[in-house]
Amino acid sequence: ETAQKAIGAAEAKQGEKPTTDLMKARLAFAQGDYPQAESMFAELYLQQPSSFDISNMYVLSLAENEDDSKKQLAVQLAQRNLQSLPNNQIAQAALGWSLFKTGNSKDAKTLFSRVTRMQRLPPEIAYYVATILEQEGKREQAKQLLQSALQSKGLFLYRGQAKQMLERFGAPPTAENPER
Numbered sequence: 069e070t071a072q073k074a075i076g077a078a079e080a081k082q083g084e085k086p087t088t089d090l091m092k093a094r095l096a097f098a099q100g101d102y103p104q105a106e107s108m109f110a111e112l113y114l115q116q117p118s119s120f121d122i123s124n125m126y127v128l129s130l131a132e133n134e135d136d137s138k139k140q141l142a143v144q145l146a147q148r149n150l151q152s153l154p155n156n157q158i159a160q161a162a163l164g165w166s167l168f169k170t171g172n173s174k175d176a177k178t179l180f181s182r183v184t185r186m187q188r189l190p191p192e193i194a195y196y197v198a199t200i201l202e203q204e205g206k207r208e209q210a211k212q213l214l215q216s217a218l219q220s221k222g223l224f225l226y227r228g229q230a231k232q233m234l235e236r237f238g239a240p241p242t243a244e245n246p247e248r
Contacts, residue, residue: 090122091211097125098225101212119164120159123149126155126164131169141168148240157183169202176200195226202233 093108097190113126123145130142138210146163153159166177178199183189189197194217201210214230224230 076209078123086140094125094223094225097129100228102129106133106138120149120153120156124158124162127166131162131166136170139166139170143170156184157193158190161190161196165196168196171201189213189217191220191230192222192226195224195230198230198233207237210239 080100088176089108089112090094091103093112096102096108097105100133106126109126109129110233112122116122127146130138130145133139133142136194143163143166146159146166150159150163160179160183164176164183167179168176177200180193183193183198183226194213198210198213198217201207211234214234217224217230218227218234
């Protein structure tokens with residue numbers, strides 16, 4: 069809600085711009101409107117194909133699609149991003165998530181084992197790893213990651229999904245920051 073107000077205020081002053089379009093696309097993604105996010109990121113990607121941020125968000129939007137061909141496109145774009153930035157934790161995680169969403173758990177786990185060696189996990193990566201841990205029946209470890217991720221300030225793209233997963237685990241509510 070706060071983000072929508074901020075976008076509206078920015079557009080009232082400056083009109084629609086690529087920056088507000090990017091914020092609207094992120095917001096659609098965070099609200100779980102993946103088809104809308106995919107459409108918006110596709111348009112932004114055509115305008116700025118060299119932007120890692122836009123390309124990465126387009127990858128994640130495609131990965132959340134039910135269409136297997138779109139999931140495969142997500143893997144291809146994620147591989148391209150990782151080739152450009154081989155040591156980038158976010159690029160590695162996006163490829164891992166895309167692989168996981170196509171059913172390639174083995175390669176996804178390999179990538180995530182590298183990514184999780186980092187000191188501090190961004191909340192999105194914690195969510196990805198928690199999802200894999202849940203699949204493996206390691207709910208307590210998944211719960212700890214989710215509770216940590218929900219403590220993050222600012223926009224957490226999978227905040228709603230993380231809350232739902234914790235509810236499935238029967239976890240008590242955590243003191244978390246409001247969505248922004």
